[in-house]
Amino acid sequence: MALIRFPHSGQEERFEFSPENRAELERIIAKYPVKRSALIPALQLAQEQEGFITSAVMQGVAEIFEVSPMEVWGVVSFYTMLKTQPIGEYHVQVCNNLSCALMGAGRLLRDIESRLDCRVGHTREDGKFSIEAVECLGACGGAPCVQVNEHYFECVTPEIMNDLFSAMEKGEAVSPIGADEVVTPALAGAEEPDGEGQG
Amino acid sequence: MALVLEKIVTGRFDNPDAQHISGYEATGGYEAIRKLLGGVEPADVIEMVKASGLRGRGGAGFPCGLKWSFVPQVDGPKYLAVNADEGEPGTFKDRELMLRDPHQLIEGILITCYAVGIEKAYIYIRGEFVAPWRAVEKALAEAYEKGYVGRDIMGSGFSCDIYTHRGAGAYICGEETGLLESLEGKRGHPRLKPPFPAVIGLYARPTVINNVETLANLPHIVNKGAEWFAGIGIDEKNSGTRMYCVSGHVAKPGLYELPLGLTCEEMIHEHCGGMRNGAALKAVIPGGASAPALTAKEVYEDKVTMDFDSLAKAGSMGGSGGVIVMDETTCMVQAAGRLAAFFEHESCGQCSVCREGTGWVSEILARMERGEGVPDDLDTLASIDPNMRGNTICVLSDACAMMFEAFLTKFYDEFEAHISLGRCPLGSPYPAAL
Numbered sequence: 001m002a003l004i005r006f007p008h009s010g011q012e013e014r015f016e017f018s019p020e021n022r023a024e025l026e027r028i029i030a031k032y033p034v035k036r037s038a039l040i041p042a043l044q045l046a047q048e049q050e051g052f053i054t055s056a057v058m059q060g061v062a063e064i065f066e067v068s069p070m071e072v073w074g075v076v077s078f079y080t081m082l083k084t085q086p087i088g089e090y091h092v093q094v095c096n097n098l099s100c101a102l103m104g105a106g107r108l109l110r111d112i113e114s115r116l117d118c119r120v121g122h123t124r125e126d127g128k129f130s131i132e133a134v135e136c137l138g139a140c141g142g143a144p145c146v147q148v149n150e151h152y153f154e155c156v157t158p159e160i161m162n163d164l165f166s167a168m169e170k171g172e173a174v175s176p177i178g179a180d181e182v183v184t185p186a187l188a189g190a191e192e193p194d195g196e197g198q199g
Numbered sequence: 200m201a202l203v204l205e206k207i208v209t210g211r212f213d214n215p216d217a218q219h220i221s222g223y224e225a226t227g228g229y230e231a232i233r234k235l236l237g238g239v240e241p242a243d244v245i246e247m248v249k250a251s252g253l254r255g256r257g258g259a260g261f262p263c264g265l266k267w268s269f270v271p272q273v274d275g276p277k278y279l280a281v282n283a284d285e286g287e288p289g290t291f292k293d294r295e296l297m298l299r300d301p302h303q304l305i306e307g308i309l310i311t312c313y314a315v316g317i318e319k320a321y322i323y324i325r326g327e328f329v330a331p332w333r334a335v336e337k338a339l340a341e342a343y344e345k346g347y348v349g350r351d352i353m354g355s356g357f358s359c360d361i362y363t364h365r366g367a368g369a370y371i372c373g374e375e376t377g378l379l380e381s382l383e384g385k386r387g388h389p390r391l392k393p394p395f396p397a398v399i400g401l402y403a404r405p406t407v408i409n410n411v412e413t414l415a416n417l418p419h420i421v422n423k424g425a426e427w428f429a430g431i432g433i434d435e436k437n438s439g440t441r442m443y444c445v446s447g448h449v450a451k452p453g454l455y456e457l458p459l460g461l462t463c464e465e466m467i468h469e470h471c472g473g474m475r476n477g478a479a480l481k482a483v484i485p486g487g488a489s490a491p492a493l494t495a496k497e498v499y500e501d502k503v504t505m506d507f508d509s510l511a512k513a514g515s516m517g518g519s520g521g522v523i524v525m526d527e528t529t530c531m532v533q534a535a536g537r538l539a540a541f542f543e544h545e546s547c548g549q550c551s552v553c554r555e556g557t558g559w560v561s562e563i564l565a566r567m568e569r570g571e572g573v574p575d576d577l578d579t580l581a582s583i584d585p586n587m588r589g590n591t592i593c594v595l596s597d598a599c600a601m602m603f604e605a606f607l608t609k610f611y612d613e614f615e616a617h618i619s620l621g622r623c624p625l626g627s628p629y630p631a632a633l
Contacts, residue, residue: 031362033276033319034402039384040367044326065384078386078547081326081368093327097288098488098537099446099523135370135541136288136488137327140446140521141453150329179291180330182215182298 015060021045025064039065039075043082052083080134088123088130090168092116093147096133099140108144109133111158115165128169142178154178202458203431207440208415209456211300218334220341223302229347231421232309236355244314248417250425252438256292257282257373257410258487258519260507267315269397270405278401279311279320280382280408283335284366284373286325287487288541289521292442293411295454297324297331300415301338305348305361307414310421312359315407319360323378326366335363370545374593375408377547388549389593412442412520433460437506441517447524448475459506463498466505467524478526482610485510486518488538489598491605492525515605530625531613535606536564542599553596556587560603567614570622577614580607 017025025045029038042064046057053076055069062069076082094100094109109131113120116129123130139145142154146161153164154177167174175181206212216222223229235244249264270277281304285293296304308320324332339361342348350358364382366372372381376390379401400406416439420428432438437459443466446452450472457466463483467473474480482492485505491514497503503510507517525534539561548554560583563576580603587600607614616624 031364034383036384037364037382040381041365044365044367074386075384079326079367079369081366096537097541098484098534099289101537102447102523102525102529102534135544136286136290138285138291138294138325140289140291140523141444142291143446143452147327152330176330179295179298182218183330183334 013056015046015050015054015056017046017060018049021049036065036067039067039072040079040082043072043076047082052086054084086123086127087132088118088128090129090148092129092131093134093137094120094131095135095137095139095143095145095147097136097140099136100144103143105144108146108156108158108161112146112161115158115162129165139178145178148174151176152178152180202433202460204458205431205440206456207419207428207431208296208300208303208412208442209454211303212295217300217302218298218338220302220338220345223300227422228302228418229306231418232306232313232347233353234421235310235313236353236357241314241316244310244421247425248314248420251420251428252425252432252435253413253416253420253428254436254438254507255410256412256416256441256520258287258489260517263409263413266397266409267311267407269395270315270407271398272316273405275404276319276402277315277317277405278407279308279315279317280375280378280396280401280406281308281320281322281414282373282375282378282408282410283322283324283328283331284378285328285411285519286370286373287489287519287521288538289444289446289484289487289523290519291444291446292454292520294328294331296411296415296442297328298334301331301335302342303415303418304335304411305338305342307417308361309347309352309359310417311407311409311414313357317407318358320362321382321401322361322363323372323382324363324365325372326368332363332365339363369547370541371547371593371595374595377593378408379406386547388547389595391592432458433504433506433509437508441505441520443505443520443522445471445522445524447522448478448526448529449473449524450475457505460504460509462502462504463493463522464502466522467498471524474524474526476526478528480524481527481529482525482531482534482606484521484523484525486516487521488523488541488602489516489594490518490521491515491601492609494609528625530568530623531606531610532564532568532617532623535603536561536568538602539564539599542595542602546595547593550591550596552587552590553599556583556596557599559583560587560599564603567617568623570617570620572618574618576618577607577611 028041058072059069062072118124120131137145146153211217253263254260369387371377372387374389377387381387396406429438440456443455480495484492503513510517543557543561546553546557584600587596
């Protein structure tokens, strides 16, 4: 449990879902007999749209679900994937749980920090990369495992990561390494055209 | 008794076509639900699953058919929540089941819903699993289109809708009532039990919660019979196979579907290529981070087998099937500290015993590893242990206590050495705990 403060800002503009996301949210709400079940999916959509969850997002979402902004904040602060600070264009999550630690995740993290010139828990000034040490990603047979945005990269070495980061710096598309590779090309093609989505 | 080496749930893993509905159908897919809808009574399905001896593959190992039979036959909606919030450290099987054979999961869901009388199922997939979620969504779209899911399935009058729901990053949502709270759009705080979810679950309605691997076994049980399933494995209470997720210091880490009842030694040396670099084994966590570690003596001399009851008898548990193997170079204080830090991070904070207990254990182990431990620390750890058991809403606190108690008692000398030497005797160069 980490204490996170409510990201309050008085000057923010109102948050509105884009028309497409608003329609997507209505489709999600229809899945459940109780509207509240769509609260977390709504926050995920808002994060995709805005990059992170601002206080304006929480107020806007609170209005849609007819709950208080504090109720929404209670939910946001519970889940690690809901971000209240901006993250990099490429969010690099390095698993540091036991299986990955046994296979050198500690050293890997330090290598990644120096390669990207960015400290763990921080976003680089140019906004290109952020690094986070995370708990088990559920790919322990492919330890050490790193997740960048939505892609998993298994059994990685500093050399492999270096090549991947070079591609990302050039804005080139990168493909996952490991079990995620089995999904058919059509499935991979369902991603955004630039190959990487936010968060 | 010789164990049958048969692949059940991973049978289609080498066949990339099985991700598509045509490939799944071509290999006997959706035959099981067709058979049931052709005139098998739901009550008989429950009896069949009971007779197969299938136990939950998510963690607790509760008999699946028995769990279903607790659902009261009342009017109004009932729900199935599929636990695909795979987060137990060392476990990575549900991810592969969703990626490689998503229709098998969908058919398992249909069988469950038919047996229990459920018309709505939610698959709660952990948020990080984007590719598996896409694979399941795509498979669902195919199954809807072909009429296997939805209204009046195959003209039988049975209707069932299946939806995915993505998590947002919280280990505790793998606890079944934490999962329900999260699915209701709240913080994932586990609920006090009783009432159990079978009676009062999602939206306060009767709810079944099953793990992905458990459900994936069902089409095969329906197709080949309870007796066939019960014949695989070591006895009727430990039947079938498990997807063992082997990680750490073995030559070939990965996913191994093996019958219940194999010894841990056979698993490591005959299936996983032995220890990496031929190093000596020091400890094995047999069922995910919550399962107490086994020593090399328990593996090689006591020949502990990897089924539910044998592991329970050895003071550990089958848990989620996550097998973490550690060789002689691993510092046990560091390993325990790493897991304690995990439990601290994932404690939901509802119960003070867990919130404070996991934090203190983590802090004490971390300072011991840094060489700043004091002699009292060992007694402090021993005194924290009983307080963390049986005093909380869910078992996360108990899991943390069981974990560090096993490390502490089985490797006491190593903990003592950290304090007397004022440093880690193994000189671990990279602190795992960050």
